[in-house]
Amino acid sequence: MxxxxxxxxxxxxxxxxxxxxxxxxxxxxxxxxxxxxxxxxxxxxxxxxxxxxAPAGHDDRLLDHVLSRPAAPMFGFEAPITLWQARAGERVLGVVVPVTARQGYSGDIAMVVGLDTAGTITGVRVTDHRETPGLGDRIEARKGDWIEQFTGHSLTSPPAGGWAVGQDGGGIDALTGATITSRAVVAAVHRTLEWFETQPGSLLAPPATGETP
Known part of the structure; x- marks a missing residue:
């Protein structure tokens, strides 16, 4: 045993x-x-x-067409920027830029801003935030059409009254009960337009010869 x-x-x-x-x-x-x-x-x-x-007509390979640019703190880009070109073959239609609004009511608001070759906004979407449910969260496209008012505007063709919310004398309608959130988004979009204006040549350059479009 x-x-x-x-x-x-x-x-x-x-x-x-x-x-x-x-x-x-x-x-x-x-x-x-x-x-x-x-x-x-x-x-x-x-x-x-x-x-x-993204600008219409692209080849649907947006994430393959990556560009990198250095940080630009004066425009709100504290770290190097990774963005995407919208292309149709070798023709560049515009870019999509990831943007962070640092002054939201409850913290940072992450967005993407689409721009065509003329610097006209082709769309804005909020991708991440912690804004107040029922108030600030209406910046999301699935919860309202507020974000759509940016489309079609540019640095040289702003909404009537300019790049500010109505309470500050501008031409952007603020969300009721969420003025701070609205201001943060408007300011971030405006800074993105200003940044784009400083370097469209490098952002809109066609792919190098021999590169797969």
Missing amino acids: NAELPRAMGRAALGLATFALITAGSVALTRDLTAERIADNRQASRHREVAAV
Whole structure:
């Protein structure tokens, strides 16, 4: 009986070790598969956001046409900028710029702004925020059409009254009960137009010869 006890303990230990290896392998496989799905979902979500504001007629390969530009703190870009060209073949139709409004009521407001070659806004969408539900969250396109009023305007063709909310004498309608949120978005869009005006040549350059469009 004493001889059987060590063998039984050995079998139990081997069984536990085998179970632990199988469990660890399963967890690792699940984690890898989940991480891949999450990455795919994020990529698909980013494509939808960029496509929603990009100039019409692009080749639907927006995320393949990446540009990088240095930080521009005076225009609100504190870190280097990664943006996307909208292209049709080798013809550049405009760009989509990721923008952050730093003065939202509840923190930063992340957006994308689409611009055509003339610097006219082709769309603005909020992609992330923490604004107040029922008030500031109406900056989202799925919760109202407030964000659509930016489309068609530019730095040289602002809304009547200029780039400010109505309470400040400007031509942008503010969301009722969310003036601070509205101001933050308007200011970020305006700064993006000013930044674009300083360097359209580099942003709108066609792909280099030999580059896949």
